[in-house]
Amino acid sequence: MDKYEKIRSSSHSPRSPSSPGTSRFDTRPRWRQNRICYLLEGLGTLIVLRLRSLIIIALLVIITSGVLTLKPLPSRYTNITANTTWASIEASHPYKPIAPPDQPLHILIPATKQDINLCKLLFTGSILGYPTPVITGWGEDLDESQRKGMTGGGSHLLKISRVLEYLGNLGTEHNDDLVLMMDGYDIWFQLHKDLLIERYYQINAKANKRIKERMGRAAKIEGIEQTIIFGAGKRCWPNEIHTVACWPLPPSPLPKDLFDGNTDNPVGSRPNPWSTTRQKFLNSGLIMGPVADMRALFARAESIVEKLGDAPEPDDNGSKWSEKVYHNSDQSVFNMIFGEQEYQREVIRIRHISWLFNPILKLQQFFGKDLSDTDEILEGAAIKNILNPPWSHMEVEHLDGQPLEFSIGLDYWSDMTFQTANSERNGGWMSFNQSLEPQVQHFDRWDCKPHLRPLPADVSSSQPPFFNQGNDNRALSVNASWNDVPLYTQYCNGVVPVMLHHNGDKASRDNRWHKMWYYPYAETMFKAQEPRQVESLVMGKVGKELVGPGSAFNDRGGIVNFEDACHGWNFQ
Incomplete structure (x- = not known):
């Protein structure tokens, strides 16, 4: 009363x-x-x-x-992609350096054997100022019985075990060092090390802003942020698309008109159903993040491999495609981790919506609005609900806390590395001291409309191409700027990536090598490099060793000499 x-x-x-x-x-x-x-x-x-x-x-x-209008109040992705325009993108890309000086960087290259394509990676890293890498799994090739039916000849899961072993041997004083794990047989560096590190920090800063917009106060309360970056591709591969690895992923921040009306539409896609899809799926050819976070990530990956064993996934569709961890695919494991993380982030976001802080969302929820709705599609299928798509899918438990949070995000814009798979027609070499439009090598109704711009400010302000070759080397144009050399450029957004990843047509590793800006001067540039004293952080090694240009450590403490591993290669 x-x-x-x-x-x-x-x-x-x-x-x-x-x-x-x-x-x-x-x-x-x-x-x-x-x-x-x-x-x-x-x-x-x-x-x-x-x-x-x-x-x-x-x-x-x-x-x-x-609820009744076409302009809903803030929900899952408000202000992230709905209003993305090219003008807003240009405004969001002013260049202001934010990377700390002298950031330590470790480079890990999983590779089991000699190959000219590995030599190209070692060479490009040497001339562009990257630290001496550690080759993991060197000499640990599998026999024929183990190779049968396995991706990459059975070597891909060695990425996980050997990288985790290296990270586990690093002391806690290295927890904030950065680690770059990269494929060994299909990547070339194009730009300097300092630019890679700067872009790492820039990408994370923008991603954390998107996370805050998407998750609100939940991001701060749960400590959710991005620190680990994977490459970004156009297809959820090799995982089956009804699994959690594929459907809960956030939408791509790339513009929705990237391919005009064909964007994300398999009907208007050529030469394959994924060509006009915006990058939003994980590619494990490149992984970069702090030692401590990478250690936790790879430990989770190894636990998944051990749990799955040789059997198919519990949600295999009957094809047994998922057996033996999708035929020895490390990418399938990281896809699972990324998908689980994004699913649980949505669970966390919904859990933290309250009458006190989010009264409008709570009222919408009270009147029946689905706060996990989405207009995203997956290979032509509407997802509709992030936590419960309308079609048959893997059942996922809603967990308390944030036990599956690994701070993973993607290099959507290809700032760090351009993935050629399903994207061969989206880029090419351009000289920025000439008119750009005539240099576009192919353009028809199936391709993206080029959005070209002057040389990015971070590239033009970085050390020039031949900065460390010495003024006495007359064979090189030591005063040349980045405007004067051909650079691989993403036609769709004008980005000049730090690396080029040939994970599509493998023949391009041979027929495109001559287009790289350093190709005419490769041997001269390599010979201009001096041996350097390098400290090996491999377990059991103490002190510094003299390491020649292009050489690397192996993960057992030895040195992989460039002259031995690349004997007979003439830089052509």
Whole structure:
């Protein structure tokens, strides 16, 4: 009973017989005593009616604006992709360096044997100022019985075990060092080390802003941020698309008109169904992040490999395509981890929506709005609900806390590395001291509309191409700028990537090598390099060793000499 009901009750009840001077049969007028009560009752009724009217009006406004219109109030991805335009993209790309000076960097290259393509990677890293790498799994090739039916000849899962072993041997004083893990047989460096590190920090800064917009206060409360970057591709491969590895991923921040009306549409895609898809899927050819976070990530990856063993996934569709960890695919493992992370991020976001901090969202939820709805599609299928797509899919448990958070994100814009798979027609070599449009090598209705721009500011302000070749080397144009050399450029967004990853047509490793800016000067540039004293952080090694240009450590403490590993290669 509220106070207004108490007032009403007391004003109409007969007096108690025990009250002095009264009788239960006393019928004398009591209007004088009850006048104040009547006034209060009337005032209270008026206030209640007014409040009810205001609440009804507010609810009608909220329902009309947030549920019945095509402009919903803030939900899962508001302000992330809906209003993305090329003008806003240009405005969001001013260059202001944010990387700390002298950031330590470890480079890990999983490779089991000699190959000219490994030599190209070692050479490009040497002339562009990258630290001496560590080759993991060197000499640990598998026999024919183990290779049968396995991706990469059975070597791919060695990435996980050998990289984890190296990270586990690093002391805690190296926890904040950066680690770059990269494929050994199909990647070339194009730009300097300092530019890679700077772009790593730039990518994370922008990603953390998107995470904050998407998750609100939940991101801060749960400590969710991005510190690990994978390459980004156009297809969820090799995982089956009904698994958690594929459908819960956030939308690509790339513009929705990247391929005009063909964007993300397999109908208007050529030469394959994924060519006009925006990058939003993980590619494990490049992984970069702090030692501590990478250690946790690779430990999780190894636990998944051990759990799955040789059997198919529990949600295999009957094809047994997923057996033996998708035929020895490290990428399938990292796809699972990324998908689980993104699924649980949505669970966390919903869990932290409250009446106190998110009243509008709670009202929308109360009136039946699905706060996990999405207009994303996956290979032509509408996902509709991030936590529960309408088609048959893997069942995923909603977990408390954030046990599957590994701070993973993607290099959507190809700032770090351009993946050629399903994207061969999206880029080519350009000289920025000439008119750009005529240099586009192919363009028809199936391709992206080129969005070319002047040489990116971070490239033009970095050390020039031949900065460390010495003024006495007359064979090189030591005063040349980046405008003067041909650079592989992403036609679709004008980005000049630090690396080129030939994970599509492998023949391009041979027929495109001559187009790299350093090709005419390769041997001269290599010979200009001096041996250097390098400290090996491989377990059991103490002190520095003299390491020649292009050489590397192996993960057992030895040195892989460039002259031995690349004997007979003439840089052509």
